[in-house]
Amino acid sequence: xxxxxxxxxxxxxxxxxxxxxxxxxxxxxxxxxxxxxxxxxxxxxxxxxxxxxxxxxxxxxxxxxxxxxxxxxxxxxxxxxxxxxxxxxxxxxxxxxxxxxxxxxxxxxxxxxxxxxxxxxxxxxxxxxxxxxxxxxxxxxxxxxxxxxxxxxxxxxxxxxxxxxxxxxxxxxxxxxxxxxxxxxxxxxxxxxxxxxxxxxxxxxxxxxxxxxxxxxxxxxxxxxxxxxxxxxxxxxxxxxxxxxxxxxxxxxxxxxxxxxxxxxxxxxxxxxxxxxxxxxxxxxxxxxxxxxxxxxxxxxxxxxxxxxxxxxxxxxxxxxxxxxxxxxxxxxxxxxxxxxxxxxxxxxxxxxxxxxxxxxxxxxxxxxxxxxxxxxxxxxxxxxxxxxxxxxxxxxxxxxxxxxxxxxxxxxxxxxxxxxxxxxxxxxxxxxxxxxxxxxxxxxxxxxxxxxxxxxxxxxxxxxxxxxxxxxxxxxxxxxxxxxxxxxxxx
Amino acid sequence: xxxxxxxxxxxxxxxxxxxxxxxxxxxxxxxxxxxxxxxxxxxxxxxxxxxxxxxxxxxxxxxxxxxxxxxxxxxxxxxxxxxxxxxxxxxxxxxxxxxxxxxxxxxxxxxxxxxxxxxxxxxxxxxxxxxxxxxxxxxxxxxxxxxxxxxxxxxxxxxxxxxxxxxxxxxxxxxxxxxxxxxxxxxxxxxxxxxxxxxxxxxxxxxxxxxxxxxxxxxxxxxxxxxxxxxxxxxxxxxxxxxxxxxxxxxxxxxxxxxxxxxxxxxxxxxxxxxxxxxxxxxxxxxx
Numbered sequence: 001x002x003x004x005x006x007x008x009x010x011x012x013x014x015x016x017x018x019x020x021x022x023x024x025x026x027x028x029x030x031x032x033x034x035x036x037x038x039x040x041x042x043x044x045x046x047x048x049x050x051x052x053x054x055x056x057x058x059x060x061x062x063x064x065x066x067x068x069x070x071x072x073x074x075x076x077x078x079x080x081x082x083x084x085x086x087x088x089x090x091x092x093x094x095x096x097x098x099x100x101x102x103x104x105x106x107x108x109x110x111x112x113x114x115x116x117x118x119x120x121x122x123x124x125x126x127x128x129x130x131x132x133x134x135x136x137x138x139x140x141x142x143x144x145x146x147x148x149x150x151x152x153x154x155x156x157x158x159x160x161x162x163x164x165x166x167x168x169x170x171x172x173x174x175x176x177x178x179x180x181x182x183x184x185x186x187x188x189x190x191x192x193x194x195x196x197x198x199x200x201x202x203x204x205x206x207x208x209x210x211x212x213x214x215x216x217x218x219x220x221x222x223x224x225x226x227x228x229x230x231x232x233x234x235x236x237x238x239x240x241x242x243x244x245x246x247x248x249x250x251x252x253x254x255x256x257x258x259x260x261x262x263x264x265x266x267x268x269x270x271x272x273x274x275x276x277x278x279x280x281x282x283x284x285x286x287x288x289x290x291x292x293x294x295x296x297x298x299x300x301x302x303x304x305x306x307x308x309x310x311x312x313x314x315x316x317x318x319x320x321x322x323x324x325x326x327x328x329x330x331x332x333x334x335x336x337x338x339x340x341x342x343x344x345x346x347x348x349x350x351x352x353x354x355x356x357x358x359x360x361x362x363x364x365x366x367x368x369x370x371x372x373x374x375x376x377x378x379x380x381x382x383x384x385x386x387x388x389x390x391x392x393x394x395x396x397x398x399x400x401x402x403x404x405x406x407x408x409x410x411x412x413x414x415x416x417x418x419x420x421x422x423x424x425x426x427x428x429x430x431x432x433x434x435x436x437x438x439x440x441x442x443x444x445x446x447x448x449x450x451x452x453x454x455x456x457x458x459x460x461x462x463x464x465x466x467x468x469x470x471x472x473x474x475x476x477x478x479x480x481x482x483x484x485x486x487x488x489x490x491x492x
Numbered sequence: 493x494x495x496x497x498x499x500x501x502x503x504x505x506x507x508x509x510x511x512x513x514x515x516x517x518x519x520x521x522x523x524x525x526x527x528x529x530x531x532x533x534x535x536x537x538x539x540x541x542x543x544x545x546x547x548x549x550x551x552x553x554x555x556x557x558x559x560x561x562x563x564x565x566x567x568x569x570x571x572x573x574x575x576x577x578x579x580x581x582x583x584x585x586x587x588x589x590x591x592x593x594x595x596x597x598x599x600x601x602x603x604x605x606x607x608x609x610x611x612x613x614x615x616x617x618x619x620x621x622x623x624x625x626x627x628x629x630x631x632x633x634x635x636x637x638x639x640x641x642x643x644x645x646x647x648x649x650x651x652x653x654x655x656x657x658x659x660x661x662x663x664x665x666x667x668x669x670x671x672x673x674x675x676x677x678x679x680x681x682x683x684x685x686x687x688x689x690x691x692x693x694x695x696x697x698x699x700x701x702x703x704x705x706x707x708x709x710x711x712x713x714x715x716x717x718x719x720x721x722x723x724x725x726x727x728x729x730x731x732x733x734x735x736x737x738x739x740x741x742x743x744x745x746x747x748x749x750x751x752x753x754x755x756x757x758x759x760x761x762x763x764x765x766x767x768x769x770x771x772x773x774x775x776x777x778x779x780x
Contacts, residue, residue, distance in 0.1 A: 102558075104535075104556070104557040104558075104559075105556050105557045105585065105589060128585075128613065129557070129589065130585075130589065130592070130612075130613040130614045130616070130617045131613040131616060131617060132617065197596075200596065200597055201573070201597065204561075204564070204565035204568065204570060204572075204573070204597070205561050205562040205564070205565035205566075205597075206562060206565060206566075207565070207570075208597075209562075221558065221561075223559070223562045427571065431513070431570075431571075434513075434570050435509060435510070435513055438513075
């Protein structure tokens with residue numbers, strides 16, 4: 001008799017959990033349904049005493065699906081009752097826990113405080129840019145607390161909720177606590193700050209902002225013109241911190257130490273160490289750790305080439321992340337994009353490589369292009385769905401600039417590194433960076449100038465654009481099924 | 493293609509690209525006998541940049557945020573990380589904030605400011621940044637003259653006394669007004685000077701006719717009196733102002749007044765970044 005392979009069981013269970021969370025985030029599910037599903041699941045498990053794996057799996061999936069619903073519902077209902085502190089002027093002490101978001105003359109801080117009630121509360125503060133505070137600093141804040149603007153700006157309120165923010169405070173008075181308590185975050189940022197200053201001293205704008213965007217995913221110092229141009233050419237992802245650019249860093253490192261003729265295993269270890277160092281450098285936020293996990297999976301899948309294992313690992317990682325923060329699944333675009341891009345990089349290359357043999361393999365150009373196209377195929381429909389804009393020149397521009405990006409990251413890191421020691425010395429590497437930035441930005445601006453570069457398309461077309469991705473998923477599942485039916489020997 | 497050939501071609505390619513950039517730089521640095529006056533479109537505020545024929549660089553005010561750094565990056569050569577003189581006309585945030593970013597990104601030769609007391613977070617950050625860089629400001633005073641190579645000078649017209657450490661109910665009274673001379677081209681840089689200060693300067697015969705007037709206080713009613721226009725009779729008036737700003741700048745009556753004198757008006761909210769180029773006699777607008 002044929003037995004369901006364990007790997008498929010795993011995949012189904014992870015899918016069931018994600019499905020449960022997704023279902024509960026769409027509609028509010030009554031606790032009765034959860035009970036019913038769990039009870040049915042248990043019945044299946046009990047009935048399957050004769051070790052029929054398929055039945056056990058059905059039972060497990062039902063239970064886990066119910067668990068997903070429960071997780072989402074629980075997060076939704078466990079929101080603190082803040083009525084007592086809202087609308088009143090309060091004074092509280094807290095630590096700045098996220099990197100300040102500077103936008104023109106205004107800065108946003110996220111502060112955690114225990115001074116308001118028994119539990120820790122996370123507050124978003126909007127204030128003037130000066131005086132400046134940094135992550136990890138403790139501040140005394142005096143001002144009015146307000147509820148999230150759920151009625152006026154539901155999407156914005158949801159995006160705040162997703163980040164764990166419970167209240168906002170517009171333009172309060174802020175002052176540093178003296179003396180400052182020790183802070184791990186502050187130490188963490190010290191290296192990053194020095195690196196940033198070094199880049200900003202060595203390069204003028206827009207080079208500095210762009211290099212920081214490409215390496216650290218910082219978008220603050222990109223001008224408005226550049227942001228629009230990036231959108232119109234479908235290249236915003238090169239300045240976003242995602243699994244993609246972490247993968248590129250790891251690949252570049254792997255490529256560099258490839259000259260030393262080390263074993264694949266040692267290369268892997270070194271790449272992982274670099275990823276960890278990078279996560280620390282950019283501040284170790286939750287989204288960066290998620291990106292790093294995705295990047296690590298991509299690296300692994302390239303090294304091992306076992307598509308099915310990697311798919312499982314990806315879904316497992318996604319299930320763990322969603323279990324920790326259920327809002328991610330439906331409301332966090334960057335999580336969704338990272339997940340889809342990673343899935344694309346795992347599933348698509350075997351199908352695409354047939355068509356890519358004409359691309360020169362030198363400098364790893366072919367790998368980069370195939371990898372990017374794979375990610376793009378999976379990510380495009382979501383981007384179109386979310387933004388309603390489609391970049392017609394996107395594939396071409398990406399093809400032109402992506403081979404340069406890993407080199408720009410490398411040279412940018414060298415500029416920043418040397419700049420820490422000597423500013424004049426970093427000028428030479430600065431020139432190399434400048435040439436690459438000039439080429440990349442030149443291409444982006446030139447193409448975004450075309451009238452037909454991008455157009456608003458109806459959302460429904462996203463379904464059409466998702467066909468290639470669905471096709472690849474279908475092909476991959478068919479190949480997988482064929483394999484497990486053919487290879488797994490029948491037992492008993 | 494053999495491996496050696498491949499490397500040869502690659503080297504040729506790489507050196508070719510480098511050569512193109514070097515030549516581009518050489519051409520950009522070629523001799524020039526014109527002065528450039530940039531009025532950056534940085535929203536509501538002022539950020540004026542002057543490059544003299546000898547390529548000395550002067551920045552007057554920095555605008556309300558970091559945008560000025562992008563503007564400087566677009567007009568200064570890539571390798572140039574130094575600005576010779578920075579003037580802060582007065583410490584309001586829409587003139588000062590961007591200068592804090594400039595200090596962080598560029599080496600600054602000298603700073604001229606009034607030094608009048610004004611307690612804001614921006615001033616605190618500005619002071620700390622100056623201390624960090626070991627920079628000390630020169631207190632602005634009427635009569636100070638700065639020479640920039642051949643033929644270009646900048647003269648401080650106000651404040652009329654050293655106001656360093658003094659407190660003003662309206663800090664516009666301590667505004668640093670200056671005038672730039674290159675041949676017969678003259679630019680009056682008013683900052684946010686108001687009517688009282690304008691009249692004061694005229695009475696003391698410190699102001700003579702100019703070619704370009706930087707309209708005071710973004711075209712507010714407080715500045716650009718009839719008397720001022722009669723005295724300076726500019727050909728060109730420049731208004732640095734944010735599109736759809738909440739102050740209603742520039743005021744319709746000021747625009748009317750400028751028109752009634754037959755002055756050509758240039759506005760950053762309508763035209764974006766402005767550039768004026770002078771060969772010492774004629775001024776050409778939008779040279780870029």
